[in-house]
Amino acid sequence: MAEPEWTWEWTGYDPAAERLRESLCTLGNGYFATRGAVPESRAGLVHCPGTYAAGCYNRLVSTVAGRQVVNEDLVNLPNWLPFRFRRRRAEGTWGPWFSADAHALPDHRHTLDLRRATLTRTFRHQGGDAGVLGVEQTRLVHMGDPHLASLRTVFTAEDWSGEIEIESGLDGEVINGNVHRYRALDRRHLTLVRTGAEEPHTVWLSCRTRTSDVTVALAARTTVADGAPASSVLRPARHRALHHLVVPIARGRPVTVEKTVALHTSRDTAIGDPLGEAVDRVSAAAGFPALLDSHAAAWARLWRRADIQVPGEAGRILRFHLFHVLQTLSPHTADLDVGVPARGLHGEAYRGHVFWDELFVLPYLDLHFPEVSRALLNYRYRRLPRACREAAAAGRAGAMYPWQSGSDGREETQAWHLNPRSGRWLPDHSRLQHHVGSAIAYNVWRYWEATGDTEFLHSKGAEMLLQIARFWADLAVLDPGTGRYRIRGVVGPDEYHDAYPGAARPGLDDNAYTNVMAAWVLTRALDLLRRLPAWRRDELCDRVRLEGEELAKWAEVSRRLRVPFHQGVISQFEGYDALAELDWEAYRARYDSIRRLDRILEAEGDTVNRYKASKQADVLMLGYLFPPAELRHLFRRLGYGLDDETWGRTVDYYLRRTSHGSTLSEVVHGFVLARARRSEAWQYAREALEADIADIQGGTTGEGIHLGAMAGTLDLVQRGLTGLEAREDALWLDPVPLPALSEYGFSLRYRGHWGVGVRCRSGRLEIGVPPSEETPIRVVLAGRAVTVAPGETRALAPRED
Numbered sequence: 001m002a003e004p005e006w007t008w009e010w011t012g013y014d015p016a017a018e019r020l021r022e023s024l025c026t027l028g029n030g031y032f033a034t035r036g037a038v039p040e041s042r043a044g045l046v047h048c049p050g051t052y053a054a055g056c057y058n059r060l061v062s063t064v065a066g067r068q069v070v071n072e073d074l075v076n077l078p079n080w081l082p083f084r085f086r087r088r089r090a091e092g093t094w095g096p097w098f099s100a101d102a103h104a105l106p107d108h109r110h111t112l113d114l115r116r117a118t119l120t121r122t123f124r125h126q127g128g129d130a131g132v133l134g135v136e137q138t139r140l141v142h143m144g145d146p147h148l149a150s151l152r153t154v155f156t157a158e159d160w161s162g163e164i165e166i167e168s169g170l171d172g173e174v175i176n177g178n179v180h181r182y183r184a185l186d187r188r189h190l191t192l193v194r195t196g197a198e199e200p201h202t203v204w205l206s207c208r209t210r211t212s213d214v215t216v217a218l219a220a221r222t223t224v225a226d227g228a229p230a231s232s233v234l235r236p237a238r239h240r241a242l243h244h245l246v247v248p249i250a251r252g253r254p255v256t257v258e259k260t261v262a263l264h265t266s267r268d269t270a271i272g273d274p275l276g277e278a279v280d281r282v283s284a285a286a287g288f289p290a291l292l293d294s295h296a297a298a299w300a301r302l303w304r305r306a307d308i309q310v311p312g313e314a315g316r317i318l319r320f321h322l323f324h325v326l327q328t329l330s331p332h333t334a335d336l337d338v339g340v341p342a343r344g345l346h347g348e349a350y351r352g353h354v355f356w357d358e359l360f361v362l363p364y365l366d367l368h369f370p371e372v373s374r375a376l377l378n379y380r381y382r383r384l385p386r387a388c389r390e391a392a393a394a395g396r397a398g399a400m401y402p403w404q405s406g407s408d409g410r411e412e413t414q415a416w417h418l419n420p421r422s423g424r425w426l427p428d429h430s431r432l433q434h435h436v437g438s439a440i441a442y443n444v445w446r447y448w449e450a451t452g453d454t455e456f457l458h459s460k461g462a463e464m465l466l467q468i469a470r471f472w473a474d475l476a477v478l479d480p481g482t483g484r485y486r487i488r489g490v491v492g493p494d495e496y497h498d499a500y501p502g503a504a505r506p507g508l509d510d511n512a513y514t515n516v517m518a519a520w521v522l523t524r525a526l527d528l529l530r531r532l533p534a535w536r537r538d539e540l541c542d543r544v545r546l547e548g549e550e551l552a553k554w555a556e557v558s559r560r561l562r563v564p565f566h567q568g569v570i571s572q573f574e575g576y577d578a579l580a581e582l583d584w585e586a587y588r589a590r591y592d593s594i595r596r597l598d599r600i601l602e603a604e605g606d607t608v609n610r611y612k613a614s615k616q617a618d619v620l621m622l623g624y625l626f627p628p629a630e631l632r633h634l635f636r637r638l639g640y641g642l643d644d645e646t647w648g649r650t651v652d653y654y655l656r657r658t659s660h661g662s663t664l665s666e667v668v669h670g671f672v673l674a675r676a677r678r679s680e681a682w683q684y685a686r687e688a689l690e691a692d693i694a695d696i697q698g699g700t701t702g703e704g705i706h707l708g709a710m711a712g713t714l715d716l717v718q719r720g721l722t723g724l725e726a727r728e729d730a731l732w733l734d735p736v737p738l739p740a741l742s743e744y745g746f747s748l749r750y751r752g753h754w755g756v757g758v759r760c761r762s763g764r765l766e767i768g769v770p771p772s773e774e775t776p777i778r779v780v781l782a783g784r785a786v787t788v789a790p791g792e793t794r795a796l797a798p799r800e801d
Contacts, residue, residue, distance in 0.1 A: 005316050006115040013108040015046045019178075019702030020695050021581065022048060025112050025119050026225050026705070027139060030054065030330030031146035033345035036110070037117055038100050039083035039137065039151060046101060047701075048178045051077045052345045052352065053265055054328075054339040056211040056216070057407040062185040064416070065425050071414060072406040074341065074352020075189045077216050078177070078205050079171040083137075083151060087127050088163040095127055097167075109209035112748040114323045115303070116296040117143060118147055124158070125431040133252075143298035144290060146332045147268075147281055150260045152288040157249045162271045164228065166245045168259050170205040170224040171193070172237040177294045178348035179421050179703050183305035190216070195241035197234035198279055203241035207279035210409065210609075215266035219282040225256040232625075239396060245595030258288045269335065302326055305754070306368045308717060309745040317689045318717065321710035328707055329365065335383060336373040339405060340707065345706025353404040353412050354379075357708030359439040359625075360664060364714045366450035367726070367748040373447050374456060380440050383409025384467060385436075391471055398470030401440060403433045421596075421628075429498040429506040430606040432491040434475070435554055438517035441626065445524050450726040452751050458536055462528055467523035469554060472518035476557045484562040490514050492573060494618035495662075496598050500575060510574040512619050515561045518628075519638055522558035526551065563640055569650040570619050582611040582657075595661040602659040614658045616665035619650060623672040627725060627734065651676045663691040667712030671720040674736050682740040687712050717744050721766075722758065726750065730778040733796065735765055753777060754792070 010021050018037075025296060026037025032053040041047035052074050054681040059072040086097045100108065100123075108123040120138045126131065137333040142148040155164060172193040176182070183626055193207040205218040222243045229245040236242075247327065249255050251386035262282035269279045282326035285291065308318050328344040336357060339354030340361050358376055365373045382398055386409035402411035413431040418424070444465055446455040476485040489507030491498050499506045529537055529551070541545070563570065566577035587594045598608040598615065617624065622631055628647070635642035651672060660666055670685035687696065691709050695701040721741060723734025731750065743760040756777065769777055771791040779786050781796045788794045 003115065005319070006113065008112040008114070008320065010464050011108070012078060013105045016087075016314050018046050019048055020699075021110065021702050022050075023346045023703070023705055024108060024693065026324070026327065026344070027117060027141040028327035028330075028345050029141050029143045029146045029148075030326075030328065030332035031336070032141065033151065033327055034081065034139075034141055035346065037081060038121065039081045039139075039153075040085075040097070040099055040780045041081075041101075042513055043174065043177050044568055048347075049079045049081055049174075050178055050347065051080060051263075052348075053077060053216075053267075054336055054341075054345060055407065056209070056212075056214055056265060056267065057352065058189040058212045058214070060186045060189065060211065061409075064184050067416065067425075069185065069414065069416065070352060071185060071598060072412050073176055073187075073189065074348065074406075074437060074579045074772055075209055075214075075216075076174050076176045076346075076348065076711055077263070077485050078190070078193075078207060078218055079174055080149060080150065080218055080220060080263070081138075081139075081168040082171050083153065083166070083259060085153075085164050085166050085486065087130055087133065088165070089130070090162075092308050094117060095130070098127075099362050101716075110487050114319055115299065116292070117141075117299045117323070117327070118292070118295075119172070120474040130162075132158040133164075134158055138288075138292075140292060140295050141327075141380070142295045143302070143330065144294045145281075145285075147264055147278075148260065148285055149263070150285075150288050150291050153257045153259075154303060155247075155249060155255045155257070156659045157251050157253075159251060161248075161250045163246055164255075166222075166247060166257055168220065168241040168244055168245070168257075169240050170203060170218050170220050170261075171240050171265070172205050176348050181418050182348070182351075184418075184739065193239050195236035197236050197241065197243075199234065199284070200232065200283060201243070202279060203234055203236060203280055204245050204275060205241045207245035215274050216263075217265070217278040218263050219275075219278040220259060220261045221285070222257065222259045223287075225258050225287065226254070230746070256288075260285050260288070260291070266338075277631065289481055297434065302330070305747070305749065307746070308583060310717060310741060310742050314686075314689060314741060315744075318713060320693070321689075321713050324705050325361070325364070325707065325711050325714070329361065329369075329372055331369060331374070334369075334371040336375065337378075337379055339379040342707060343704025344707045347702065349699070349700065350404070351412070352405055353405075354437040354530070355404060356436045357664075357711075360667065360708035360715065362443045363562060363713040363719055366447050367451065367718070367750060368450045370447070370453070370749065373451075375451065377440075377444060377447060377456070377464075378460065381464055385462055387468060391588045392519050395477045396471055397474040398472070399437060399464070399467035400434060403431045403436050403438045419599050419601045419602050419669055421529070423603070426602065427506070429491060431496060432489065432498065433495070434471075434490055434509050435493065435511075435514045437471060438514070441465050441468045441521045441524065446726075448749070452729070457528070458532060458540075462540055463544060464791065465521070465525050465528060466540070466546060469522045470544075470546075470550070472521055473550070473554045475735070476518065476561060478560075479562070482562065483560065485516055485557045485560050486510050486562050487518060491506070492618045494572060494614040494616060496615040497573070499609055508563045508575075509572040510564050512563050512570050512572060513621050515563055516622055516634060516638070517625075519558045519561045520634060522554045523634075523637065526554055526558065540745055553608075558629075559637055559639065561638060563635070563638060565640075567653075568646060569653045571645075572614070572654070576612065576674070580610055582654075584613075591656075593698060594659050597659045597661065597742050605724050612657050614654060615661035616620060616658065617668035617672075618654070618656055620668055620672050623647070623676070624668045627723060630772055655680075660687075661697075662695065663706040663709035664689070666691065666713060667709050667716060671712075671716050674716075674738055678736065678738065681738055685713070685716060685738075685741070688716070717741065718746055721760070724758075730780050731756075731767075733779065733781040735760065735781075737763060750777065757793070767796060
């Protein structure tokens with residue numbers, strides 16, 4: 001029986017909406033994911049079948065507008081879905097192959113079951129003069145065995161008997177075709193396609209990526225579960241491996257066909273030959289009912305650790321977001337060398353690259369799946385030597401992490417990007433967003449606070465933190481006139497502003513977010529060195545060649561970095577107040593959406609660099625990352641006052657000047673407003689919840705979900721509404737009432753405790769600790785500390801509002 005809070009349905013068949021539905025119906029397990037394309041579809045303007053393995057990249061050189069352009073992409077792997085059928089006519093000939101695009105399907109339905117992580121498609125097909133054929137297809141990408149996927153199709157002849165022919169296959173003739181604006185690039189990443197068969201039920205396909213030389217192998221076993229087919233022929237071809245079956249079907253007697261697939265690559269551990277492993281694995285795989293049972297059991301374990309309970313539609317969407325986070329970053333991720341892909345494993349936007357989105361994802365994972373957080377931080381640690389080389393090449397000390405990362409840690413940000421509104425290729429300066437390093441350092445520190453994993457903090461985490469701090473200290477230059485250190489030539493989180501109007505060089509000076517985060521990183525690095533045992537401190541300083549003189553500069557820079565102000569608010573960057581005001585109402589009247597104001601202005605021959613206009617939260621990111629008391633302390637350490645009135649003016653100022661061109665923006669604004677201007681918080685929280693399901697950016701979700709925004713909505717409940725912090729060996733709470741989200745519940749994995757329950761009902765907060773032999777948890781709320789012992793539940797009185 002369907003559970004409304006656990007199921008999502010799409011009724012009818014709308015070609016214009018297929019790409020969006022395909023993204024939202026993607027199924028994955030952290031190792032690989034497959035978009036929700038209908039099995040009979042081929043890639044084109046309507047459909048985009050896509051299968052992506054985490055971390056499987058390939059680099060190609062393209063010629064665009066007379067320039068050589070190099071891009072590394074997450075590779076669209078061979079399509080395992082192909083499955084089509086046709087019916088034998090009364091006169092003995094075969095009818096046309098069924099296609100949703102060629103037949104009217106008024107009762108077409110897709111049902112996504114979040115609890116069991118299955119996608120079920122049902123429809124009834126009237127084939128010409130023949131009778132009605134009912135079809136039900138259910139697929140899964142196995143969460144227990146990350147190399148398996150399966151598709152079950154049940155045919156029911158409602159008022160006729162006869163034969164159906166089935167073609168089940170593997171397709172290696174695929175390209176990266178999900179993003180239309182990349183069409184001028186070389187998108188063919190696979191080569192050396194080989195196919196073959198293993199009697200009696202299996203076909204296989206093997207290929208390699210063109211430059212990264214990753215071997216990819218798939219094997220597909222197709223069987224009729226209800227008896228032997230009339231005929232079965234395996235037909236390997238040049239780029240496809242096909243299995244043809246002719247199956248008799250009698251009126252009212254369902255026929256079930258099961259297709260099970262195994263996927264391996266040469267990046268896998270504990271295997272020799274990917275093809276041999278794929279064939280062996282699919283041969284040994286259980287039938288669909290048993291696979292479904294073990295798959296559902298694996299998901300049940302995940303839901304026990306991670307589920308979030310919020311009543312109503314908001315809760316339903318939050319669970320949907322959590323589902324997609326877990327499909328991208330599951331416990332299987334802990335065994336992989338991968339980062340956080342900004343668009344999940346759901347499409348090809350941003351080429352599958354890793355940005356700073358882990359800043360919005362790890363706060364949730366730290367307290368549910370810390371082993372996954374650690375793996376994602378290890379991805380950054382393995383690329384630390386490359387970040388240090390990149391810094392040295394730029395004449396800098398320390399580690400300069402890339403804005404966009406892929407396989408090996410080099411800068412993957414494109415040098416040129418296409419404005420689809422104007423058709424012009426423009427210089428891309430987003431690689432100057434060096435604040436990605438601060439995001440990595442922030443995640444290292446918060447991971448340690450949440451988990452108490454001092455082994456990681458004192459080793460890999462310390463190396464990253466120190467090298468990032470070293471970069472900031474080196475980049476900061478003393479201005480003798482003011483006695484302040486300044487950081488010049490950067491781009492902040494806003495992204496719209498990448499240069500001063502008319503300037504010959506890109507970059508901005510003293511971006512407030514960048515400078516405050518740099519000061520925080522330097523402060524934490526110095527704190528860490530003080531915390532370390534003497535032997536480890538000496539060993540670490542020797543390893544990274546850190547001298548006392550350098551540390552003295554870190555301390556000085558951490559207290560004297562410049563933060564610009566104007567009109568009683570924090571300036572986004574030096575000179576922001578000299579920019580022109582934009583006529584926001586005029587642009588809203590002229591365009592359906594002004595979220596991508598930068599593209600609109602460029603197409604008009606103007607530039608957003610001239611205006612006080614932001615794509616997304618920049619200064620306000622500080623309110624997202626730091627609770628009020630810590631943010632005040634940061635500014636005080638830098639020699640600036642930041643009272644509630646100044647922060648409130650700053651929030652109001654930028655609210656009026658932000659177009660929300662990123663889905664992350666609504667998350668941040670909803671989070672900040674929950675404390676600064678509660679009456680408006682829900683508006684932004686609701687938009688963040690609906691960003692992907694409603695595709696509010698007009699087509700971008702069809703190119704992949706926005707993983708950071710989805711995880712950010714979970715963090716909005718877990719951290720934003722509760723004020724939850726894990727620090728000083730305690731859980732700190734400072735809840736804020738938000739009427740639209742007044743009831744919620746979730747469980748945490750904190751230190752050695754699994755399933756610490758946090759509940760809010762009728763303004764009453766409860767903390768429950770499951771029975772164990774672990775020590776009690778210290779909880780700090782409203783200035784007082786209590787301990788909650790294992791097996792105990794405590795009701796806590798929040799502060800008076």
